[in-house]
Amino acid sequence: MTLTPARARRMIGNAFFSEGFRRFGLPFARDYARIAWRASRHWGDTGSGVLRLLGSRLKYPNHSAALFLVHEIFVNGAYAFEARTTRPRIIDCGANIGMSVVFFKSLHAGAEVLAFEPDPRTFAQLEENMQANRLKDVRLVNAAVAGIPGTVPFYSDQTAPGSLVGSLDPARGGALAFAVQAVTLSSFIDQPVDFLKVDVEGAEGGVVEDLVASGAIGLVNELVIEAHAEPCASASRTTIVRRLESAGFSVRITDLDDGAALVRALRRSSE
Numbered sequence: 001m002t003l004t005p006a007r008a009r010r011m012i013g014n015a016f017f018s019e020g021f022r023r024f025g026l027p028f029a030r031d032y033a034r035i036a037w038r039a040s041r042h043w044g045d046t047g048s049g050v051l052r053l054l055g056s057r058l059k060y061p062n063h064s065a066a067l068f069l070v071h072e073i074f075v076n077g078a079y080a081f082e083a084r085t086t087r088p089r090i091i092d093c094g095a096n097i098g099m100s101v102v103f104f105k106s107l108h109a110g111a112e113v114l115a116f117e118p119d120p121r122t123f124a125q126l127e128e129n130m131q132a133n134r135l136k137d138v139r140l141v142n143a144a145v146a147g148i149p150g151t152v153p154f155y156s157d158q159t160a161p162g163s164l165v166g167s168l169d170p171a172r173g174g175a176l177a178f179a180v181q182a183v184t185l186s187s188f189i190d191q192p193v194d195f196l197k198v199d200v201e202g203a204e205g206g207v208v209e210d211l212v213a214s215g216a217i218g219l220v221n222e223l224v225i226e227a228h229a230e231p232c233a234s235a236s237r238t239t240i241v242r243r244l245e246s247a248g249f250s251v252r253i254t255d256l257d258d259g260a261a262l263v264r265a266l267r268r269s270s271e
């Protein structure tokens with residue numbers, strides 16, 4: 001695909017006038033420009049490869065999915081937050097191949113990260129990427145985060161490794177179903193959490209209900225949830241927002257292009 005003037009302007013804007021540049025400066029702009037230039041020559045490619053960003057090397061099974069993650073996580077800064085300490089505790093529910101973990105460790109090098117990924121194929125890639133980049137203080141858990149623990153069916157697309165829409169909900173996931181272990185997030189929270197990311201493709205309502213019912217929500221300072229529209233969600237966006245506000249959070253909602261929304265919640269005492 002030809003790099004048209006419009007695409008060139010967008011590439012420059014993303015490289016130099018984005019949240020990624022604000023957070024990481026010229027190293028990000030350099031790496032993003034290289035990634036975007038290569039993408040423009042192989043637009044629509046869904047093959048595997050390697051992406052280099054801010055000193056990290058990430059292998060991916062799906063080029064288009066990897067580019068989406070670069071824009072969501074680094075360019076837009078969907079999960080950026082201000083840490084209150086040099087060693088913030090972060091929980092990443094839905095880590096995929098580890099793009100978000102690399103973002104967190106680039107943003108806060110001393111962070112302790114607990115990352116969950118249910119798909120065993122994607123988890124293997126996540127594990128390989130974390131080992132290859134020698135990231136310290138990162139714990140990986142091959143399990144789905146849900147409202148109730150146990151063994152549950154997970155739905156994925158067998159024709160698209162590295163898919164971003166694997167889900168416990170058959171209406172959202174693909175045709176391939178296999179059993180995975182589900183855990184409750186509250187069972188992993190026994191100390192303050194500075195930032196919680198929840199991108200669990202429709203199971204977010206159950207996750208919030210578990211946190212509220214167990215009281216573990218009281219240990220969380222800030223969180224961002226990708227909330228999906230019904231029926232591909234375990235609870236409505238309105239219900240999730242109401243639960244968070246009742247738990248002492250100020251909530252801000254950003255609509256996404258696919259009908260989902262980012263629900264960002266900050267504990268009122270931290271404002």
